[in-house]
Amino acid sequence: MAKKIKLGLFGSTGKMGVAIRQLLKSDSDFSPLVEVCSKPTGDFEESFSDLKKIPAATLKQVDVWIDFSRPEGLMDLLPLLQQTKKPLISGTTGFEGNQFTKVEAASKKNPVFWASNMSVGLWTVRQAIKALSTISHFDFALEEIHHTQKKDNPSGTAVTLHKDLEKAVGKKIPPAVGHRLGGVFGIHTITAASQSEMIKLEHNALNRTVFAEGALKAAKWIVKQPSGLYSMDDLMKPTSKGKK
Template identity: 30%
Template sequence: MLFLVLGRGKTGSKIADVAHEHGHGVRVLGEEENRNAMALTGPFLAGFDAVIDFTTAEAAVSNMRACLATGARMVVGTTGWYQHLNDMKAIALRKNAGLLYGSNFSIGVQAMLRTARELALALPHYKFSISETHHKDKKDAPSGTALSLKKVLEGANPALDVEIVSKREGDHAGLHVIEARSEDDCIELRHEAFSRRGFAEGAVRAAEWVAGRSGVWEFSEIAAQLS
């Protein structure tokens, strides 16, 4: 397959490396080469099996509008744009495109989301909180993953009001900790990314999955098919 990776950041570069390891061809476009999605024309995109976006929230929206309008298949790991999700879904469905989005493409984090739901169901009277730590250059806070964890916990137990504490420091790839506390004890559920490879591996496998498919999916809906 031939993939287009949008974003020359650390995650985008790692995705390109992993895609090569999987035997795929890769073209990488940095934001300086694609301002306001100007490079994403129909003839250019026609040569790619899927587009993988790990840019910024603002750039991702422009990129999605351009790509989905041509019927392209996209994997979007950028967060901070979900207020536009309904619009992006509408374009994808109208143009028979494919959109696979998610707050975290790590298979381990997907397992944490499933486990978090079970924990909230098992401990209905505990107080839950989330702490998350990422590198100092990450723009959005709380992280999309922390918001997904909060949504899962509160969905399993609507009585919960889960607080999120965010830290931005160093070059941390990502740490998420759920704490369930009572007067008698405390349980922690923790996921720490040692590098960006886990996210990149999930994104490449997601691109392999979405290529040739039409529709809209959140990554958690299909992650079990990849694990």
């Protein structure tokens, strides 16, 4: 029998934490070991309300951490990871100042997987964006819609798509127009238009399960990787290497 992956989940009662916990109930590859949240969920062997309260012995047992918290929470988690040299999967966005440089620094000693969006479908859209280089003379617009609780605007996904688009067409594109409406999980649309035709690339997340599935897929993959900063490109193209 294969050894189960002992999982630490930072933010287990948040929206993404709930989605991950649901998938863990039917995924025999994982052993839910530690959760960090305001109130125990009963889905993990141990629960802590504060990272600093986790015993050193328990930290050493965790094989991989998944983080969908806030930038300030991730900044608190990084030093603990560096003590144990354990891998991290993070989908946290909304970084300010030099916060992401600390994530990059942590990847010098730990395997760190970060993605603004862990949907396999969204990654496929990003590959399709590269083909827009053939119509770089068109006009382009980027739009996104998220639920009203989404704090960063534009979202991390919109920022990533904007960078992809500018790289593909080789020119500056207006930043994404973001809307915060109802309970929308995430809709991202790229429009390309000339005087004669219009093209739309759109990704619509129907639930948070797609992001949770991506996170668990990444967790299974990263436990076999050396230190480095990894992305969806590394996960979807196993022959590529993380940034060292």
